[in-house]
Amino acid sequence: MKIKMLPNWCKKLGLAVFIIGIITSGIKGWNSVEDCSPYQSNSVIKSESSQVKKQDLELITPNNENLDLDGVIVIIGMFIYMFSKEKIEDDYINILRLESFQLTSLIGLVSIIIIYLISGNISFDIDSLTNLFLIFYLIIFAIKKRIY
Structure with a gap:
């Protein structure tokens, strides 16, 4: 069975896209670390009356409206590299x-x-x-x- 593959030069393109995605993800992660306190956790913080405040959820949960493009770029780079010919x-x-x-x-x-x-x-x-x-x-x- 013959598999359609990308040309060999796409290995370099996939590696470049992967590195760009890693660098942008690292910069984004580095900037988000500066904004967090070391005692903030990802678990749901409940108020004294055992009910979750809307403010707490907004601080803890990630914004679902924003797509993590850095992770998608990394995955696309690996796919391009993976599907390129030797x-x-x-x-x-x-x-x-x-x-x-x-x-x-x-x-x-x-x-x-x-x-x-x-x-x-x-x-x-x-x-x-x-x-x-x-x-x-x-x-x-x-x-x-x-x-x-």
């Missing part, structure tokens, strides 16, 4: 891609099941899971490519 593209590279995807999926599912069994109240963001999946895939693919 310099020497053959059937063996496609097999390595398939094996890397299978191993990454297996590791991801097993780790999520183990984490859920240890603590059932842990919640994950979809962008965190996507980033971890893509990073694990790229690492496993690079290792398999170097070994074989």
Whole structure:
């Protein structure tokens, strides 16, 4: 089966987009750290009468109207890098891609099941899971490519 891939020069483009996303996310995160006190938590703070104040929720919860574009840029950069051809593209590279995807999926599912069994109240963001999946895939693919 022949897979349509981006040209090899898109690896450099994907890496540049990824680095730009990481830098802008880091700058945004650095600026938000300066605004937070060390004692502020992400849990819901209840008032003395055990009712949640609207002011507390506005301070604690993130603004859902703003899309985290930095995270999206990072993911797009990794996808561009991932779907770009290698310099020497053959059937063996496609097999390595398939094996890397299978191993990454297996590791991801097993780790999520183990984490859920240890603590059932842990919640994950979809962008965190996507980033971890893509990073694990790229690492496993690079290792398999170097070994074989």
